[in-house]
């Protein structure tokens with residue numbers, strides 16, 4: 001690598017960062033989950049590779065491993081400890097603001113009372129971390145698509161009951177190939193009526209038409225998780241740009257799961273050139289050997305992007321963040 005490139009990558013890596021798309025349990029460092037499994041005497045050896053990282057064959061096996069890892073997270077205290085482990089990891093990458101997908105399915109099984117206890121523990125720890133590390137966390141309650149529409153309803157109730165200055169959004173993750181976005185309209189409507197802002201996973205695996213489906217079958221969607229398959233439909237790309245729909249793009253995740261062979265082949269640059277509002281996130285960082293620093297470096301190397309492009313990506317992400325304006329102004333100061 002030549003010196004000029006190395007200098008640029010080092011500068012880009014050192015920038016502060018705003019991240020909008022990170023699954024809370026999916027961000028759990030493997031060492032943290034291994035430690036918890038040991039404490040609880042649960043055998044999770046099957047989900048780890050010899051080097052200690054998570055081991056899975058493909059996206060669908062990844063979902064299974066993810067749920068197995070999550071199975072040792074049982075109490076509000078476990079989630080508070082996880083909060084610290086995740087925020088330390090993010091802060092190390094220079095992240096100053098992060099929105100994370102939280103699933104009440106994993107925090108009290110969709111019971112509102114239990115969810116409030118989990119949330120209290122997570123929030124308290126996040127606020128302590130904010131004071132110590134200068135990183136702000138906000139939550140997006142997320143239903144899980146392959147659990148089905150009936151399971152999404154109590155999750156939307158949990159979201160509505162805790163909507164406010166910390167739980168700021170509602171979304172859906174999971175297996176995009178199960179059912180249709182419109183099957184979950186009740187949950188999204190309930191969340192929107194409670195004042196929550198909306199994002200949903202589409203166009204990761206489901207093709208451009210799944211992004212159209214999200215925009216036509218659900219009301220008030222402001223951001224799309226991934227959305228990158230939109231690139232196959234030029235009229236859709238134009239519409240995304242015109243409507244200012246923000247894509248939460250996770251290049252490292254897409255490459256690791258084999259959707260594109262390498263970052264240089266990823267459509268993020270083309271989408272950006274077409275005027276689509278793109279942002280950069282890690283999705284489930286340890287599962288994809290991703291960090292925000294690595295995402296920034298890889299994109300700079302692949303597309304020759306300089307610091308000004310990343311500053312713009314940060315500004316797009318901050319403008320699209322679901323937090324209140326006072327928080328946004330605080331975070332803006334950290335971006336300099």
Ligand SMILES: [Zn+2]
Nearest residue numbers: 173201225283
């Ligand atoms: Zn995701």
